Amino acid sequence: MTSPREASADTFDPVRTDAADVARVMGVDPERGLTSDEASARLAEHGPNELRSAVRSPLWRRVVAQFTDPLILLLVAAVVISLIAWIIEGAEGWPIDAIVIVAIILLNAALSLVQESRAERAVAALAVMTQAHSAVLRDGELHTVPSSDLVPGDVLVLAEGDQVGADARLFRANSLRVAEASLTGESEAVEKRVDTIDAKVPLGDRFDMVHKGTAVSRGTGRAIVTTTGMSTEMGAIATMLDETVEEPTPLQDEVAHLGRMLGRIVVIIAIVVMITVALVQGIGSPADLVTVLLLGVSLAVAAVPEGLPAILSLVLALGVQRMAKRNAVVKKLSSVETLGSASVICTDKTGTLTTNQMTIQRIVTASGTVDLGGVGYAPMGRATSKGLELGEGPLLAEAQIVIGVGSLANDAQLAERDGMWEIEGDPTEAAFLVAAGKLAGTAEEAAHYGRVGEVPFSSERKMMSTAHRHENGDLVVLSKGAPDVLLRHCTRLQVGTEIVPLDPVRRARCLADMEALSEEAFRTLGVAYRLAPELAATGGAPDAASFDESSEEGLVYAGVVGIIDPPRPEVRPAIAEAHAAGIRIIMITGDHPATASRIARDLGIIDEEGIALPGARIDGMDEHQLRDAVRTVSVFARVAPEHKLRIVDALQAEGQIVAMTGDGVNDAPALKSADIGIAMGIAGTEVTKEAAKMVLADDDFATIVHAVREGRVIFDNIRKFLRYLLYSNMGEVLTVFFGVVFAGVLGFTEAGGDGLVLPLLATQILWMNLVTDSGPALAMGVDPEIDDVMTRPPRGIHDRAIDSGMWIGIGTTGLVISVITLLTMDIFLPGGLIPGGTNSFDTARTAGFTTLVFAGLLTAFNARSATSSAFRALFANRWLWGAVVLAVLLQIAVVSLPPLQVAFSTQSLSLEHWLVCAGMASVVVWVEELRKLGIRMIEGRRADASAQAVPAG
Template sequence: MGMPGDASTGLDPALTDADEVARRLGVDPDHGLSSAEAAARLAVHGPNELRSARRTPFWRRALAQVADPLILLLLAAVVVSVVAWLVEGAEGWPIDALVILGIIVLNAVLGLVQESRAERAVAALAVMTQARSSVLRDAELRTVASAELVPGDILVLAEGDQVGADARLIRATSLQVAEAALTGESSAVEKHPGTLGGAVPLGDRRDMVFKGTAVSRGTGRAVVTATGMATEMGAIATMLDRTEAESTPLQVEVGHLGRTLGRIVIVIAIVVMVTVALVQGVRTPAEFVTVLLLGVSLAVAAVPEGLPAILSLVLALGVQRMAKRNAVVKRLSSVETLGSASVICTDKTGTLTTNRMTIQRVVTASGAVDLGGVGYEPVGEATVLGRPLADGPLRVEAQIVLGAGSLANDAQLAEREGAWQIEGDPTEAAFLVAARKLAGTVDEAARYDRIGEVPFSSERKMMSTAHRHEGGALVVLSKGAPDVLLRHCTRIQVGTRVVALDAVRRAHALAEAEALSEEAFRTIAVAYRPAPELEGGEGRADAAGFGEASERDLVYAGVVGIIDPPRPEVRPAVAEARAAGIRVVMITGDHPATATRIARDLGIIGEEGIALPGARLDGMDEHQLRDAVRTVSVFARVAPEHKLRIVDALQAEGLVVAMTGDGVNDAPALKSADIGIAMGIAGTEVTKEAADMVLADDDFATIVHAVREGRSIFDDIRKFLRYLLYSNMGEVLTVFLGVVFAGALGFTAASADGLVLPLLATQILWINLVTDSGPALAMGVDPEVDDVMARPPRGLHDRAIDRGMWIGIGVTGLVIAVITLLTMDVFLPGGIIPGGTDTFDVARTAGFTTLVFAGLVTAFNARSATSSAFRGLFANRWLWGSVLLAVALQVAVVSLPPLQVAFGTAPLDAAHWAVCAGMASVVLWVEELRKLGMRAAARRRADGGAPRVRAA
């Protein structure tokens, strides 16, 4: 692969010195590209993206709309109808064939529109979840979209980052990169900037990092050599065939439901056709075609073939609503699981708290200094017992603590557009802010240059850096958990002196740290030591000799207390989650006392609740851990493997677990959880990649909002399933019962035709078009009717259509059929209700209209399984709009002569319309009574099953 930016040389960057690579790419590694140059190169090389799959042509998508077996059946019916028309002399127009063909076209157009909207919604989500990279631009560290990387950009890599492009390493400190996604190598690969001696396989190119891999440890800088399809990942992408997206579990279930209904209804259609043939006889080709069209139309109308498109659209629109609430769901399938969450396992820092880490206290051998101010603005007074901090031993010690903490630091603090912003870890940034509050500390720290680093890891709980003072002295600076750091210390700073760290002073230092933790402070200790052994030849510092072995014989400087106050909105969110049957579990690496205090303040545990430390988990087997997770809601001082064990134990208890995380070490637990939730601000790219959902604001309350939205989306899905099946079942039963009881209802005597059918094929297809399109879509975006957070979570494997819904579908379908047939009987002479005087065509038109109106009424019934249709009656303007449009279309079909011919209708007068509307309303009142009974039964169950007896 040639080197981008110098294609004429064809040099391999892995075999070329890093400085030479940078020179050929025209970039200064210490300053990076200018913004203007980066923009120019982006215009030349294009976005740093893999080529997307070729979009399906419009004609293929259009053909897919008619590839459904039921639509093909309709096309066959068109052919049969045309053949029958030709056989009978081809007089006039083949009305039935033309109407059916028109309905097929309308269905295809609706399907294409729905698919296009869903595609746009999913595309918008892809933009929201795009990866980001840290680069040097205009000599400043910036975070940009990885798609904007160009050859010559200087990547700044840190633990947890996803590598945004192929790049040649310039410098690296303990850098390890996970390359399994590219090479299949299971363990992380150590990287170094030294030039390779010859061509080696991809997995052995230790001086290169590649797009799509992840930094698992250490830091580094690299110059981008290839972007987009020119990367090694792009080379693999060109060899991949287009793969079909997997259906979500809900889509699989709905597809299964559609196929099952199709089989059932086809059987019913055959039974209806056979029944007509046996009872009434089929004497002419025209009658045969009529019966065939009736059966085909019945089959098509009864199966909600538009479900997949509506489902995708509803999920996509729902996910976009969630994104507006700062919850970006990466996979539509996750929405289904989100509504089932019964446990939310959450970190403390940045999720339950503000993520504005602030050092408020510095404790050293000579006392404690309090620092005012909060957040990242470096404004605040240093005081001792309420008085300004004076010069003396305490000030010297505090300056050493904050100065060393600022140097052993990978964060950056800068003022941009009047606001102070950080790059990096908020806890490390707190040192930079605090150092600026103590006059003179930053000036002194600026005189040191870093030459080496041993990065922080969750296992070690500390980090160290090596620095050279401008005067030539070398020093090791360390910071970390007090109990861990003190094990590496043998001396302590007292004023300007360094004395031995005896048992008494060690115990006192530990006690001071413990006291800070009990006040809900996060504690970080700081230590240092001169390091003359790092002196290399000719006065140069030997960074190669710096490592974990250098973390010895340290001088303990002191400990800081960092506070990250709880977010004000979290406590009510926790209360809402608990009311919804969702348990909140805090899993944090912080001190148990800190975790307990915050958990109590937020209502996660009561006053008697305590935190279980990670050390206790090490001694537990799987059964003991399962016992623990049933009652413990706060886990502190946990290691990465503990998080995974806790999630697995909760899942073993049959719970659906949502897990939050921000670091690389959280990724295994996030992948194991039913819903992995990454922090959008503090989260690493690896964590975001492993997660199902990303929080744009790192706020716990957003998770609860997302759960509510997920439940609401699932409710909407059940609503439109309920609605479609209500009306479709009504159509099936109307035709079936109308054929079976045609004589008793007076149909046979009133009809002059040889065949007596309660509905024509074209009328059935019209009902399917009018009721299954607009109202069904409107149901998919219906606001909450019932409080979805007032009930326990649904089981992960609960059916979208359960036994209760099937009963409701059967009852409502039967009611719709009965009132439709009785409406026809009202207007006919004879039958069950005598006195009618109209023709069969008028009666059938009235029944047809009643069936349409009843289907539209069920849209309001279907908004809730138990609540009255009058609750929030006008909340969904889309539903009202679609219903009114359907009514207008029905009036047109009945009243306009051309449509009367097409759909076999006859004009109705005011009395007819009034009866149709009144009979259709019966569906509403029957369902209201059924729901009233269900609510009364629920209240009795809530009262313990005892009936309410009035006292005598």
């Protein structure tokens, strides 16, 4: 006999096979189920009904990963060079330079590891750690077993509220509806039946199957398990997830590029300067050779901002903490900035843009239309007609009857638990209970009725009816169902408090009302009723046997309701803000095109002319055609998981930085492939959270826009401290270079005595980079938003953090810093360009060192903006002021305290020295202010010219 595994994989398709044949192939008696022994044997053969979970990288691998960054490798190279120079010099004392750089490297690695571990714990805290169970027939008896123990051939017994534990073929279904949003994206519960499908159909249309990870919202059923674990549809998505390559983030690319670029610059500068020194001053002894090597190390130290990796990690970590307070949990530090770069946000509809809570928004009766406000299951909202509050009158009376009948002919329950409104049963039925709470008096009137009979819903009849007794003894039949079907059972119409004949004209109007609601993408349900005195037997007791389908004739048509999964109220303004920031929003959903288009229009994703592109069309497109489509289409409907992945890939091929949101298992592969995947923390599945780089703890789309703003601010701040660090470092490099080249002109050679004369020592350069530079740089990492970052388009995928404009600024500022530093030294030295000085070379070098530090600190205020004045929002960042003041105090200490004077080869300075240093350092501010003023004037002229070029009107 063919094994179930072989049969299901090679021989037959359970979707297109009769249920009896499925039972035969799977080797099971549907009425008794498997025996316990057979179930155990199959469990051993097929393994647990579980999805493979991602294997967490071991600690050692995660530690090693922290040292693969190009900037870190550059620092490692600096450590090696420093140690070589220290050994050549005689290995005396401690290699301070190497020790400090190693400390920075270790600090950076520790920060990254700690923050990523904290993010993992935050994500784990969001998960609901409960084991699912399933009801099965085994040995002819009903058993409840862990869903992980299900095997092919098991007979699932399904009831309302159950989680479906495996993919299974139905052979019995009674009013069965299954919520498949987590798998297909379909917002409405899907009606299931046992009929065999004779054609290949999409996952969302397989009405004879139930699938792992979905939930029974109504009715009962029995099904034969056909596949478990990774062989299920959910497993197929998990497999796709394993095969999806995770691309590096834009920030990782940028840092890698920066590391490579700085590496080349370091090598070039070191070689050029060492050759220059050898040619200009000569190398007359081994000591001179060691000095030249130390100079090479000092220039490497000067060119590379050693604190950059640690500062970058700290800034990102602080950004992660701020985002976590806004309910956005970022799992990886480098992903923080990616959101700020996002040019497209691809979003699922159900549960992300919408509440995933079916809601009655419209009631249409003979007297007009009632709109019900409020979203979700909270029974709160205004009832209006034509924008005005609904008052007493015929329309209110009709609406109360419609909602009252619908809430009585109902098997759902609505309850408030811990301040949250929850439902049990079919969401569509629950919508009537919610609406009853919004129409004053409706719920109270319904409380006077008790159910005494039922004709259940079936897919053939497309309606249901219940019999109820009023407290006064009256018996009524209450019906609801597909409006056009229900209308055929009606002979009269409710008009206010009166009942009139349902003539052809009125019937045609009712049909037109139904059609109008359908065209607006509402799901429609009709409601009708009638008094039923014939159901009362002798003595007034109900005669249940007499209540059947024949009782559903001669009904009074009350009206029709429009039901929809409504948009979250906070989403529309969030989308508007995203559009203003140049970010395109694309809806990708498994829902029907009409529903998707309606929601997209309501939210402002598309205009009235916009349409939804169905997944069936995507199947017929090659990659070039799909790339053409994603340029203009903003709504994709009825899509499968592989479609979502193709859409994301097509957008990325177009040069877009893509953020993808979702909550269902079907979203996971696209989330992993996107530049940043965003999972819903409440409604999201564990598979989705594992694939995502960010998790929304509140499932609020608006949180994404807040995160985008935060990401843009973080990138701005990264540019600020990069600008500051490179301003200072370029000043240091040019000071050493020009100080060596023009040593004779500036009087250094004469004052410095025999041997090589260097304007700065390696220890002094290291002091500036690691002590005075790092504090202000870190403070700029938390600089508040000065300009509105959401009024400009996202940066392009090829835009660099350090662009040509910034390089010009870095070169200009570095040149100014080097000139004022060398001139300060010249002022205090005899000879040179500025005669009259009387100080020693060590004192002049200390003054130059101090001027360089002060100038660097002042550039921190320049670096806060590429174009705005340093005096704009001057006191907005108290951390920056604190860092600058602390750095000044440290510089005073290193110049004035004897132990530090020995360590850093400094001399005490007089008040005159300090004043000259401060005055010379301030020049860098005024030069930069003039440069920025010129930039603003040029940009202003361009803006005026652009405005004049636009035709009026």
